[in-house]
Amino acid sequence: MADLAEAAGVSLATVDRVLNRRKGVKDRTVARVLAAAVELGYMSAEEREKLGGQRPPNVAFLLPMGSNPYLRLLGDKVRGVADTQTRDASPLRCFFIESFDAGALAAALRHHARWADGIAFMAIDHPLVREAAEEVSAAGTRLVTIVSDLPHPAREAYVGLDNQAAGRTAALLLGRFCGAREGSVALVAGSRTYRAHAEREMGFLGLLEEAYPDLRIVGMREGHDDRNENYNHTRSLLEQNPDLVGIYNVGGSSDGIARALAEQGAGDRVVFIGHGLTADTRRLLIEGTMDAVINSDPDQVIGETLARFAQPAGTAGLRPPLKMDLIFRENIPSQYL
Structure with a gap:
């Protein structure tokens, strides 16, 4: 590469960018480097044609x-x-x-x-x-x-995803799974700074109010997708709301919520819906702690x-x-x- 840089009259960094097809090199410089590479036997004419063609985006x-x-x-x-x-x-x-x-x-x-x-x-x-x-x-x-x-x-x-539709879907599932039960429902999110979480919350609250007026919303807790924060929020929700019948995790790290439900013996009575099919949510579905996962492949x-x-x-x-x-x-x- 040093010989090639000398022959083309460019820096080693420029040779590296040309050979790895990175941005920031003028077309005429690319042509000069590739011509020198063929002259020095570094590459064949066919390889030069390929590298000199349309560069795929980085x-x-x-x-x-x-x-x-x-x-x-x-x-x-x-x-x-x-x-x-x-x-x-x-x-x-x-x-x-x-x-x-x-x-x-x-x-x-x-x-x-x-x-x-x-x-x-x-x-x-x-x-x-x-x-x-x-x-x-x-x-x-x-x-x-x-x-x-x-x-x-x-x-x-x-x-x-259409995140508002995802939130409405979560509300529909939770409401149907709760059946005729009355009680309180909680939401846990990563943070509303992510529009996805705010839109899911909006969709969830909208459909729950329309279709399931007997389910009372107890507010949104932000867990920052941290399993320990989600665990502590769930412990607090269970203690403050004995009638809790459902939790919708708008964000990630559902295992923290599940741990609190299991410790309090609430896994069977609280409907739990979350996002993202991963190793932890798969295990929670099989164990029965989670009822449904909304996933985007x-x-x-x-x-x-x-x-x-x-x-x-x-x-x-x-x-x-x-x-x-x-x-x-x-x-x-x-x-x-």
Whole structure:
């Protein structure tokens, strides 16, 4: 590579960017480096044609750091795709950043826009994030929100569930499972800073008020997708509301809620509905502590996102939300076994 840099009259960093098809190199510089590579016998003419053609976009996934099992699973799957990609595929990397921190997300958008042609991120609905999104989009980096949206002209598309419909679905299931019982119902969320959680709450409350007036809402607790916080919230809810008949976990880390229900002997009487089919929620479904899981297939999230970036900017048009899977103990998909 040093010989190639000398022959082309460029830096080693430029040679690295050209050979790895990264952004930030002028077309004429790419052509000069590749011509030198053929002259030196570093590559064949056929390889030069391939590297000199349309460069696949560099893509970054930005996900919240923490103990949310679904987001960890999503990150593992992104990295798995990256590890098995061919050289002709879009270079793909995944980064975990501080959860619920708008400043950290805004800084990450600006940082990764230096090398990424496209960034997929779980959005925080905050002015700092909107400003960063507008800035990097104006500079040419394409943005796709995943799981939680940021309705803003700077983002090109949203890939995820219709979260208000997901909340209404949770309310319908919980109300039907409670049957003729009266009592109180609680919600646990990661944080309303994620629009997904706020929309799920809105949908849940709306349908419960319309269809199940005998079920009394006792408010939303924010557990920040932390199993210990969720555990403590559930202990408090059970102590303060002896008539508690249902819990809807809007976010992740359902195992903390389940632990509190089991310790208080409430697993059989409290209807428990949550999100994200992972190893922990699968176990809770089988044990009977959870009654239903609303799931969005992480493979579909990744595939749809990469398909968006593979298309020219502005050509994809509107697409429907991702398919919502309702998982019960008796229909757990075999790929999760």
